[in-house]
Amino acid sequence: MSTTLPRLLLDGASERAQGAAMREKEYGIWQTTTWSAMAEMVESMACGLYLAGLQRGEHLVVIGANRPRLYATMLAAQSLGAIPVPLYQDAVAAECVFPINNAEVRFCVVENQEQVDKMLEIRDQCPQLSNIYYDEPRGLRNYDQPGLSSLAALVEAGRSHSKAHPQLFLEQVDKGRPDDVAALFFTSGTTGNPKGVMHTHRSLINRAEAGKRFDRLSDSEEVLAYLPPAWIGQNIFSFAQWLVAGYVVNCPESSSTVTIDLKEVGPTYYFAPPRVFEGLLTSVMIRMEDAGAIKRGMFHRLMALARRVGPDLMDGKSIGFLDRLAYRLGDWLVYGPLRNNLGMSRVRVAYTAGEAIGPDLFTFYRSIGINLKQLYGSTETAVFVCLQPDNEARADTVGVPCEGVEIKLSESGEILVKSPGLLKGYYKNEAATAEVLTSDGWYHTSDAGFIDASGHLKIIDRVKDVGRIKGGAHDGAMFAPKYVENKLKFFSHIKEAVAYGDQRERVCVMVNIDFEAVGNWAERRNLPYAGYTDLAQKPEVYELIRDCVEKVNADLSRDALLAGSQISRFLVLHKELDADDGELTRTNKVRRGFIAEKYGVLVEALYGGKTEQFIETQVKFEDGRTGSVSATLQILDAKTFAPVKAAA
CATH class of the missing domain: 3.30.300.30 (ANL, C-terminal domain)
Known part of the structure; x- marks a missing residue:
């Protein structure tokens, strides 16, 4: 593998020029951006940023929800050899000060007025922050601050510069190398200042490809991008893996419409932390408790059947003829409508991670025909360390080591990982890097666990918390x-x-x-x-x-x-x-x-x-x-x- 993320975008634009790359819901209507349109947008942004003075190796902060233009901004920065730094859009202004100063950020691209206000609030503490670009102009008409400009104006300036210098963009992309730092992710640490995790194009692409091969992902998948882009998981599923597999990423209108948008999109490849799956199930159970006695009785009776035979069906095991017939009836009456109501009628692969998921919750989704599995990883490992094979999904494990990963346990029971997806290091923090990366390439996860008899990894707790x-x-x-x-x-x-x-x-x-x-x-x-x-x-x-x-x-x-x-x-x-x-x-x-x-x-x-x-x-x-x-x-x-x- 000797490519970069911008190069993958150009490959996608060449292979499926008029195919849908991203969709964004605006005013209740889904707007499609094709692969060729995305490549053109990235080129214009890159040329605009080049004109504005963004340098190779420099950092650019991106703050906002999942939006095609914000993803294009990250690719534009990477095309110039600069390093995007996505920050959490719900973070208060004070939380942005350390990452911006630590990474010596001059350029910032934000989604809307709320994020502009945050940047202006902390500008005195971040004097080097010279250029702030916003995507959504609503509410910003009367803002008159030095260095504040719209992303649309940047794109227009870049488009004109690109026409005058048609080779500039490709020349910049060709200078990129797989081992260049591609992105900087600040961990939301439970103590002290966050640490900036440096990932290269190679590490992100390698893990995205490993996940693609494991679950046989193709360009026909549909994904809903609704989690914060600053989180490594969202970045892998909706950015690196999007570029590797070439599937369609759908961006919801807002956080309040995610449930509706989930039903409209009907994703085939879905990720959510346990908290989201818990919330969806809670809403279902609340509605069922309010239903009539006959409907409620039928639901509970058929769900008892589903819990008994559904997981075996998902795992490809044999069940009796009468049970199979009863389950098919249940699928027509309850399970199918329930999957449709949850927005998961087309889900082929669903993952959960981040926290342990309850056995009852895990069994519920698998029992109604949703292929819910667990994975194990972290920001430092570019997510994919362990994955559960389709017929080996269990609530008490996080799967088997995926392609390219080695795992061993220290004497204290800590899980050590060796993988092509490991971080390059913590930015400006060699001491912290030395604490987690050994000289021979093993990463200290700080998690305690063990490999069970079937080769699956079980997590007990954080080592420091045991x-x-x-x-x-x-x-x-x-x-x-x-x-x-x-x-x-x-x-x-x-x-x-x-x-x-x-x-x-x-x-x-x-x-x-x-x-x-x-x-x-x-x-x-x-x-x-x-x-x-x-x-x-x-x-x-x-x-x-x-x-x-x-x-x-x-x-x-x-x-x-x-x-x-x-x-x-x-x-x-x-x-x-x-x-x-x-x-x-x-x-x-x-x-x-x-x-x-x-x-x-x-x-x-x-x-x-x-x-x-x-x-x-x-x-x-x-x-x-x-x-x-x-x-x-x-x-x-x-x-x-x-x-x-x-x-x-």
């Missing part, structure tokens, strides 16, 4: 907080959980309820509430959550390694954990240490034996204003179970 219970009946027992938290999140009523227990006698947990699911549950029981805080502290809700906690404890008691991780006490938080409040990363991972510090009074109350605790917390609203939420939180004990001994 602790030990100290004292009490389970002294010395392993404590894996993420494992416990994920088990709790398998319940539709629990949206988030934060577990503590390392170097303590017992495990205690803070819980976020799922406001929609619990709200619907409360309404069906005529239980009034005045908002999240009020609902969260209802005694009936506490009993609902206690039932979930005790079911998790019963399950943990059957695990010889983790029986000591059973939850002794819990509380329901008075507010939802939020990235804007620093409690979650931008990829919605819990910042456990930060939460322990912020809610130290609650941790003390949990371990101090208190039955209630007052707390007042400052919160940040979307418009930048701050306020506070206060409540007296109840703290309940949960039943724990004696470890179940394995049969001899």
Whole structure:
């Protein structure tokens, strides 16, 4: 492989000039950009940026949702040998300061007025930020700031320059090399400043091709691009793999129309974190609870059949004639309409990653005929490390090492990876690079796990988070907080959980309820509430959550390694954990240490034996204003179970 991402674009434009490359929904209508039109747009942008002074090796920030013009901007920068740096569009202005200064960014391309306002707000802290281009002009007519201009004007200037210098673009593309840095991804680390992960054209293309071959992807696939482009997963599925496979990428109109757009597009290749699959299932179950008795009874009866035989059908196993006939009837009455309602009637391959997915959730999708599988990877590995083959999808593993990947375990149980998709290094951070990359090419994932007898990788937790219970009946027992938290999140009523227990006698947990699911549950029981805080502290809700906690404890008691991780006490938080409040990363991972510090009074109350605790917390609203939420939180004990001994 000796090519680059811009070269792949030109190959696509040559092979399928009038074929659809991307679609974007505007004002309710899907607009198509062909491969040749995309190549022309990239050429004009590249020439415009060249005229504006963007240099080879320089960084260019891109902020916005999935939009063809923003993807074209990334390709235009790469065509000139510059390096695009996608940042999260929902990040507050202050979060953009470090990446922009760290990467010495002069050029920034943003989607709309909201992102322009952020850049203007931090300009005093980023004095080198000289050029800001915006795609959507709405609301910006009266803005008069130095260096602020529309992307349309840049494209027009570039188009004129390209006509005058027709060889310029191709000459610049031809200077690119596979081992040049192609993109810089800032990780949303749970502690300290984010690190800039450098990936080359070679590493991104290699992993995209490995995934393409594994799932036999072709240019006939349809993909919905709705996750943040700053996330490596979205960049692989809707950028690198798009260029490698040549399929169509569809960009939703807005975040609020994603569910509708999903049904309209009917993707064949789909990716979503477990949280999205949980949300889709929750909405289905809420609607079914509101359905009539006959319809509800039929649904539950046919779903019981699907859970029993559906996964075997997906795995190509033999089932009885009567079961097969009954399943076909169920597919006509329930499963087919349900897939269509979810927007997954055409899905051939669906992946989930980022967090563990609950067995019941995983089984539900596979039982109704959706080929949902798991993968394992990270920003540093360009996503594809392990993938699940079609007939070997299991909820408790993340698949087998994919093409070109080697895995071994350190003495501490940490997973080490060698792959063509590894990062080139962390930008301006040789010390951090040396911590994760060995001299002989092994990457320290910081995840603890093991390879099971069938060759599949199982993840236990982050190595640094795996602790030990100290004292009490389970002294010395392993404590894996993420494992416990994920088990709790398998319940539709629990949206988030934060577990503590390392170097303590017992495990205690803070819980976020799922406001929609619990709200619907409360309404069906005529239980009034005045908002999240009020609902969260209802005694009936506490009993609902206690039932979930005790079911998790019963399950943990059957695990010889983790029986000591059973939850002794819990509380329901008075507010939802939020990235804007620093409690979650931008990829919605819990910042456990930060939460322990912020809610130290609650941790003390949990371990101090208190039955209630007052707390007042400052919160940040979307418009930048701050306020506070206060409540007296109840703290309940949960039943724990004696470890179940394995049969001899």
